[in-house]
Amino acid sequence: MTRSPGEAAVDASDEVTVGPLDLAARVDEALAVQAEAFGLSREEVEVRRHIVLRHLATPGARALGATRRADDRLVGFVYGMPNDRVQWWSTVVEPYLRREGNEGWLEGSFTITELHVLSAYQHRGIGRRLITTLTDQASEPRSILSAIDTESPARELYRKLGYRDLARRVLFPAAPSPYAVMGAPLPLLRP
Numbered sequence: 001m002t003r004s005p006g007e008a009a010v011d012a013s014d015e016v017t018v019g020p021l022d023l024a025a026r027v028d029e030a031l032a033v034q035a036e037a038f039g040l041s042r043e044e045v046e047v048r049r050h051i052v053l054r055h056l057a058t059p060g061a062r063a064l065g066a067t068r069r070a071d072d073r074l075v076g077f078v079y080g081m082p083n084d085r086v087q088w089w090s091t092v093v094e095p096y097l098r099r100e101g102n103e104g105w106l107e108g109s110f111t112i113t114e115l116h117v118l119s120a121y122q123h124r125g126i127g128r129r130l131i132t133t134l135t136d137q138a139s140e141p142r143s144i145l146s147a148i149d150t151e152s153p154a155r156e157l158y159r160k161l162g163y164r165d166l167a168r169r170v171l172f173p174a175a176p177s178p179y180a181v182m183g184a185p186l187p188l189l190r191p
Contacts, residue, residue, distance in 0.1 A: 014068060016121060018129045021065030021077055024056050029074040030065070030116075037116045055081060055113055064134050066117065066126045076117035078130040082140055083109040093146065093181050096167035105166055105183045110138035112145035115154075127157055132188050142185050146170065149180040158182050162189040 023030060031045045031052070040048070055061055058081045066076035083090060085106050097103045112134070117127045135143050147154050149168050162184035170179040 014070070016066050016075060016124070016126055017069055018064055018066050018126070018133055021063040021074075021079075023063035023065075023077065023079055024053060026065065026074060027052050030063075030077045030114075033074060033077060033118055034114060034116045036118055052079070052114075055079070058082075058084070058087075062134060062137060064130050066121070066130055075121040076115075076126050076130055078112065078115040078127075078134050080110055080112045080134055080138075080143075080145075082138075083107075083111045083144060089113075089146070092172055093167065093170055096170045097181060100167045102166040102181075102183070105142065105144055105181075108140050109142050109144045109183065110135060110140040110186070112143060115145075122153070127154075128161070131157075131161065132190070135186055135188050138186055140186065142183055143188070144181060144183045146172075146179045146181050149178045155180070155182075158184070160189065160191050 027049055031048055034040065034048065035045050061079065061081040063077060063079035065074050067074055083106055085094070089111065090106050094103060094106060097105060112131060115127060115131055117130070144166070145158070145163070147158060149170070163182040164184065165180050166183045167181045168178070170181055172179060
């Protein structure tokens with residue numbers, strides 16, 4: 001196998017596959033991945049558990065997982081759903097989007113609700129595969145998401161996929177940092 005410069009060698013037992021995920025059945029594993037990414041407390045994880053399960057009841061909600069081929073261990077996941085303006089997230093971001101003239105992005109969009117990959121598995125294209133595979137299945141013409149409003153590898157990935165900032169300095173209740181809302185036409189770019 002030929003590797004590009006800087007590409008790490010991957011042991012065959014560490015190979016990862018991306019495919020459908022029964023997120024309700026594996027919610028605790030997924031939240032462990034998210035907890036590592038955000039340093040969540042046990043109480044925060046429990047709150048998010050109820051949110052994820054509620055989201056999964058939304059028509060059109062879908063999830064994908066990245067699992068190790070050797071043992072089916074979940075190392076990353078993404079889930080999303082068609083945006084609904086009455087959902088909590090939309091009601092929070094709407095004034096920020098309106099202020100920037102981007103309120104229309106709340107209509108006809110597929111929302112990426114969560115995307116996380118364990119740090120040991122980042123920089124392997126897993127996050128890109130998760131988000132592009134999920135959005136390729138969307139019937140909506142565009143996608144929206146929120147990300148911590150700082151220059152980060154996640155924001156860099158989103159920009160490479162065609163997302164652009166729609167609103168910045170978005171404050172969610174109880175969130176310690178401001179967020180950016182980003183949007184992209186579908187299908188996402190393939191650099």
